[in-house]
Amino acid sequence: MSDLLIRQDVLTELEFEPSVNAANIGVAVENGVATLTGHVESYVEKAAAEAATRRVKGVRAIAEHIEVRFPGRKKRADDEIAARALDIIAWDTALPDGAIDVKVERGCVMLSGEVRWHFQRLAAEEAVKKLGGVTKVRNLLTIRPTAQIPDIKDRIDRALARNAEVEAKAIRVAVSGHTVTLEGTVHGVKERQVAEYAAWSVPSVTAVDNRLTVA
Numbered sequence: 001m002s003d004l005l006i007r008q009d010v011l012t013e014l015e016f017e018p019s020v021n022a023a024n025i026g027v028a029v030e031n032g033v034a035t036l037t038g039h040v041e042s043y044v045e046k047a048a049a050e051a052a053t054r055r056v057k058g059v060r061a062i063a064e065h066i067e068v069r070f071p072g073r074k075k076r077a078d079d080e081i082a083a084r085a086l087d088i089i090a091w092d093t094a095l096p097d098g099a100i101d102v103k104v105e106r107g108c109v110m111l112s113g114e115v116r117w118h119f120q121r122l123a124a125e126e127a128v129k130k131l132g133g134v135t136k137v138r139n140l141l142t143i144r145p146t147a148q149i150p151d152i153k154d155r156i157d158r159a160l161a162r163n164a165e166v167e168a169k170a171i172r173v174a175v176s177g178h179t180v181t182l183e184g185t186v187h188g189v190k191e192r193q194v195a196e197y198a199a200w201s202v203p204s205v206t207a208v209d210n211r212l213t214v215a
Helices: 003-016 043-054 078-091 118-129 152-162 189-200
Strands: 025-030 033-040 061-068 100-105 108-115 136-139 171-176 179-186 207-210
Touching: 003 025, 003 033, 003 043, 033 043, 043 061, 043 118, 043 189, 078 100, 078 108, 078 118, 108 118, 118 136, 118 189, 152 171, 152 189, 179 189, 189 207
Parallel strands: 033 061, 108 136, 179 207
Antiparallel strands: 025 033, 100 108, 171 179
């Protein structure tokens, strides 16, 4: 598929996504790498634009340079954002009490601390990125190591084989301690992400080195 066709598909997908105002987003594609520029009115809209681009067939990677420009009425002070972030994390039953620290600087929310599961890292990020005034989220949460289980590779292989969105035979899994390395080729950015999530879902995994390439 040519870069010109991929670019047109990305533009069409952005226009199709109801949570994104595509009018102020520019798209360039070179060798399958989609570069997004322009501006949006919230961080969650920025994330939605990236997700929409990731869905497009032929996109091998994304370079995202979209700026968040809040309307004056939606701007928030850093201390207000921090307080609201702590509240929303405390209200989320999936997140452990007192385990997540929040720091906000010029609208950038930094999350730090330890959680037991990767899905908790994602849940914390999802919770705060929707807050008004947030321009960026840096997720520095780490996974707390647990006892090593003997069949990590087998569990991941079986999880990949079960998933309809992944061509499991093209993916090689290696395990060293609590770290999983994925190598091989996939058909799209979305498939690469799904394979990584499968690796994260196994207990005792604290790091995933995703070396999968998009063919």
